[in-house]
Amino acid sequence: MENNLNNTFEEQSKNYTTLNLGPTHPATHGIFQNILTMDGEIIVDSEQTVGYIHRAFEKIAEHRPFYQVTPLTDRLNYCSSPINNMGWHMTMEKLLGVTVPKRVDYMRVIVMELARIADHLVCNSVIGVDTGALTGFTYVFQWREKIYDIYEEICGARLTTNIGRIGGMERDFSKEVIAKIEDFLAGFPKVFNEFCSLLERNRIFMDRTIGTGPITAEKALNYGFTGPNLRATGVDYDVRVMNPYASYSDFDFNIPVGVNGDTYDRFMVRQEEIRESLKIIRQALNNLPAGKYFAEVPSFYLPPKEEVYNNMEALIWHFKIVMGEADVPVGEIYHSVEGGNGELGYYLVSDGGRAAYRLHFRRPCFIYYQAFPEMVKGSTLSDAIVAMSSMNVIAGELDA
């Protein structure tokens, strides 16, 4: 009898396990599925399935007046919806050729940077949770709530904000808003420093994150990475600097970059960006220009309610706006903003009609999530979970 024990052993070791991670796994923070091929604890291959919460926003946008697209953008990256809203407003203003007053730009910058802080807080504190450190999460989430209180004071909504209008902000910052932002700027750094000292130099956290889920700068660029994930690899690409919008060129801030492109670098880039965002908000608030909080775009900017009730012209505009009767120029536009997790782009084709002929959202995480199998190949499952949460993949944006 032939002795082929060795062969059998080799064949046995090639019997990989298939593991379904998701679609509703608590550690994936969103509804997407990963079918992992595992060799023991090591990931050999992974196949992703996305589209579980696809809502056909691009099709809906072709059938709605322009101002009704803003609530759709809320639901892309819902951790930082004001950035999405403003990006869309600025795209429309570019198409209409509207220049907004400086005050609008500064107000937008304040809101967008608050949104960036909220977005990064969610992502970074959840990296902590996934490595077993729940405490930091509970600290900073209280302050994320305070950011939401500021949104609420500005526009009345908290998560899906629909903040601002095409042409400006819906109302001026009230005294309460300014007071709340000042409170935030005064109180948050202390809490944030506590959060930093819990994780940044924590031996366990560093062991779990340094060297896990790495990607090189070349690969990251080839995979279309943007935002903190790209900057963690050492590429200093930031839309706020490369193609400044909303007067970002007025502010003095740094673009933090990492070196290794691993989970720890992604975490640290976000930490530094939070500090930079605080700097930007401080500058914007100190230098908030006086003036109007909206531009003269009567065909898109809703007139004040008192005028609608007492003034024929305002009533007509109100009616035309609400019915989506405003004329727009024919043209094609690509406008992008630096969203919470990367370059959020709007490709708008207008044929002069009352709705977009074609509107495509460049969703950053849809593009960079492709790289996930390559990033986690050969790592353990627990590292892959941390790498995934450090990529800041938001299901709403992934599936549009």
Added chain:
Amino acid sequence: MANITNEEIIQHIQTDLPGCILSAEESFGMCTIEIPANQVKNLFQFLYAHPQMEFQFLTDLCGIHYPNQVDKELGVVYHIHSLVNNLRLRIKAFVPKANPQIESVSSIFKSANWQERETFDFYGIVFTGHPNLKRILNVDEMTYYPLRKEYPLEDQHRTDKNDSYFGR
């Protein structure tokens, strides 16, 4: 800022790849060129490797449908970005609806992989040479391409609503 202008890009392409540009225009500061569908890969390789242009970042790839353009109904729109020059370029290529085939650029840009799948999913444009061309956001059993203009947003058999006053 940019060390190269839109005109220079068009000139470079015209000298090195004659006949590649069908039309060129500038829309809101971004140079837009239309190319034949069989030149896509060729042009992208050229732009990628050209020492002065280095269009090495694919920002965006999406489909578009113009039902009235005979034999050029479906299009693919690429936005590429030259990070060294900080210049963006929009490239369009159209294919007939009867045979919507275009070369895949996923061998040049890995980021094109899912974006081409998405375009296939919504417009039915077939990317030849794509490693894994199947639907991505919609269910595999779907028999139509939902972002084409002929597909209505809602079930058109509904009689309780008159949508003709709103939208298209």
